[in-house]
Amino acid sequence: MKRTGPVLLGFVIGMLMLVQHFTPDRWIAERYNNILDWKQVVFGLTLILGVVSLFLYHWRRIARREEGWRYSLLTVGGLAFMIGAAILFTPSRGPYPWMFEHVQAPMQSTLFALLAFYVASASYRAFRARNLHAALLLSAGVIVMLGRVPLGEAIGLNHISTWILDYPNLAAKRGVMIGVGLGMTATAIKIILGIERTYLGRGA
Amino acid sequence: MPAPLAAGRPPRRAGRLAALGRVDRRWIFLLVGASVALPLLRPLHLPIGTSREARAYHAEVERLQPGDEMIFSFDYEPDTMAELDPMSLATLRHAFSRGVRVIALTNYAGGPGIALRILGQAASEHERQYGRDYVFLGYNPDYSATMLRMGESIRSTFPTDHFGTPSAELPLLREVDRYADIELLVTVTASALAEYWVIWAGGRFGQRIVAGNTAIQAVLIYPYYQTGQLAGFLGGLKGAAEYERLIGRDGAGVRGMDAQSVAHLLIVCFIVLGNIGYFAQRRSARAAGDAARDGEA
Numbered sequence: 433m434k435r436t437g438p439v440l441l442g443f444v445i446g447m448l449m450l451v452q453h454f455t456p457d458r459w460i461a462e463r464y465n466n467i468l469d470w471k472q473v474v475f476g477l478t479l480i481l482g483v484v485s486l487f488l489y490h491w492r493r494i495a496r497r498e499e500g501w502r503y504s505l506l507t508v509g510g511l512a513f514m515i516g517a518a519i520l521f522t523p524s525r526g527p528y529p530w531m532f533e534h535v536q537a538p539m540q541s542t543l544f545a546l547l548a549f550y551v552a553s554a555s556y557r558a559f560r561a562r563n564l565h566a567a568l569l570l571s572a573g574v575i576v577m578l579g580r581v582p583l584g585e586a587i588g589l590n591h592i593s594t595w596i597l598d599y600p601n602l603a604a605k606r607g608v609m610i611g612v613g614l615g616m617t618a619t620a621i622k623i624i625l626g627i628e629r630t631y632l633g634r635g636a
Numbered sequence: 637m638p639a640p641l642a643a644g645r646p647p648r649r650a651g652r653l654a655a656l657g658r659v660d661r662r663w664i665f666l667l668v669g670a671s672v673a674l675p676l677l678r679p680l681h682l683p684i685g686t687s688r689e690a691r692a693y694h695a696e697v698e699r700l701q702p703g704d705e706m707i708f709s710f711d712y713e714p715d716t717m718a719e720l721d722p723m724s725l726a727t728l729r730h731a732f733s734r735g736v737r738v739i740a741l742t743n744y745a746g747g748p749g750i751a752l753r754i755l756g757q758a759a760s761e762h763e764r765q766y767g768r769d770y771v772f773l774g775y776n777p778d779y780s781a782t783m784l785r786m787g788e789s790i791r792s793t794f795p796t797d798h799f800g801t802p803s804a805e806l807p808l809l810r811e812v813d814r815y816a817d818i819e820l821l822v823t824v825t826a827s828a829l830a831e832y833w834v835i836w837a838g839g840r841f842g843q844r845i846v847a848g849n850t851a852i853q854a855v856l857i858y859p860y861y862q863t864g865q866l867a868g869f870l871g872g873l874k875g876a877a878e879y880e881r882l883i884g885r886d887g888a889g890v891r892g893m894d895a896q897s898v899a900h901l902l903i904v905c906f907i908v909l910g911n912i913g914y915f916a917q918r919r920s921a922r923a924a925g926d927a928a929r930d931g932e933a
Contacts, residue, residue, distance in 0.1 A: 461788075465785065465788055465792075468781040468784055468785045469781075469785070471778055471780070471781040472776065472777055472778045472781045472782070472785075474778075475777040475778035475781070476777045476778075479745075479777060522800075523748065524752070524798065524799055529749055529752070532714075532746075532749040533749060533753070536714060536746070536749075537714035537717065537749065537750075538714075539714075540713060540714035540715040540717075540746075541714055541715060541717055541718060543715065544715035544716060544718075545718070548668055548672070548899065549664070549665045549668050549669075551903070552664050552665075552667075552668045552899075552902065552903050552906055553661045553664045553665070555903055555906060555907050555910070556659070556661075556664055556906035556907065556909065556910040557910060559907045559910065559911075560910065560911060560914050561911055561914075570907065570911075573907075574904050574907060576855075577900050577903065577904060578900060578901070578904060580851065580871070580872070580874050580900075581874060581893065581896050581897040581900045581901075582682035582683060582684050582685070582874075582893055582894075582897050583682060583897035583898075583900070583901055584897075584900075585683070585684075585685045586682065586683065590685065590687075594687070597855060597858055598858070598862070601855060601858060602858050602859055602862060605855075605856060605858065605859050606859050609859065
């Protein structure tokens with residue numbers, strides 16, 4: 433029963449989600465909406481689980497005075513402060529939006545902006561025309577990079593860039609998408625039919 | 637017969653060129669910083685053309701009539717603000733200037749702060765009134781269920797707006813409740829959410845959709861544009877600049893174009909230099925190997 437129950441539940445829910453695509457039946461439409469509502473509830477609970485897990489992980493590091501425990505203290509402090517600020521002052525007023533605007537937003541933007549430096553350094557070191565394939569990739573990358581900015585437009589590279597995006601890029605992307613789609617369909621059928629059971633955990 | 641090279645000594649010119657492949661990365665960082673900062677301080681005013689994707693995106697907003705409704709989803713967080721904020725602001729300015737009513741939301745927990753700032757700015761510039769001309773529904777966990785559920789009922793998906801006001805009490809949401817009532821859906825995103833909107837709101841409910849994406853993500857959504865599943869899209873800061881030009885109001889997108897042009901050119905220069913260094917190094921290593929073999933012989 434421990435194994436049959438979840439497999440049976442997976443089959444019923446999976447079939448319901450499949451069938452609702454093809455029928456205007458009101459009862460099925462209502463069950464479909466129920467499932468979507470439950471999905472949101474479960475997702476919300478996973479967020480809580482994530483916060484609790486983060487807290488416990490860092491709390492243990494602080495308690496054991498592990499290397500870098502002061503960073504953990506900062507993490508726990510930040511977490512507690514933001515939760516407290518949102519509860520006491522609501523997320524729209526007081527310290528919560530202030531911290532978002534003046535601490536979180538600049539920090540996240542700064543970290544992302546650092547990518548420009550690392551991309552420049554990495555492309556200088558690693559982007560090598562070692563063989564024909566690498567040379568083709570490199571040429572396409574350079575053309576698209578220049579073709580997407582006004583400087584490249586001025587020398588007509590935007591047309592070649594658009595061609596690369598429209599044909600070779602599109603063909604490759606579409607091939608990947610079809611492959612992924614077929615893989616997802618096959619996996620979904622296997623889960624509904626109870627063939628794929630790894631989601632039940634080890635030994636299922 | 638040419639004289640053999642001294643064992644282990646590469647040709648001098650190749651050795652000099654090989655040094656191009658060993659530039660200290662601190663120089664690279666310094667040059668990248670300068671290439672971004674200087675054009676922002678002293679703009680070059682490079683001409684900005686418009687792509688067909690941006691023109692299609694613009695045309696979709698342009699065809700909306702006063703009183704029409706648009707869903708605007710802020711699907712990004714502060715890390716990509718610099719790239720995506722300009723297109724969000726430009727789109728909302730365009731929509732408000734045409735009297736389009738906006739139902740805004742976000743699928744990211746870090747999105748409400750961004751949405752409130754940009755909505756507030758665009759709405760105050762055009763004297764739009766909250767509740768009547770625009771609403772902000774806030775963040776809802778689980779984007780897939782949110783997108784699908786909104787096709788059935790927006791009020792049920794978001795029983796209250798971001799500020800806790802019941803959705804049924806908002807004048808705008810009393811008149812519209814599902815995709816069928818909405819003329820256009822706009823998603824501005826740094827992730828694959830544009831694809832999910834296309835699959836769930838477009839594929840299932842026939843919702844017309846345009847997207848604003850980071851430059852990296854834009855490459856991945858070309859197939860949806862070609863098939864018409866996306867009616868138009870903006871790619872990266874360049875897309876934002878193009879859109880700003882199309883609506884006739886320059887902003888951060890246009891301002892950033894010079895910096896991006898110079899930075900891209902610099903990166904291409906680094907790639908070329910790195911390759912010259914790499915080939916010179918390979919050549920001198922080969923020459924040294926040949927010389928060593930000749931010496932042994």
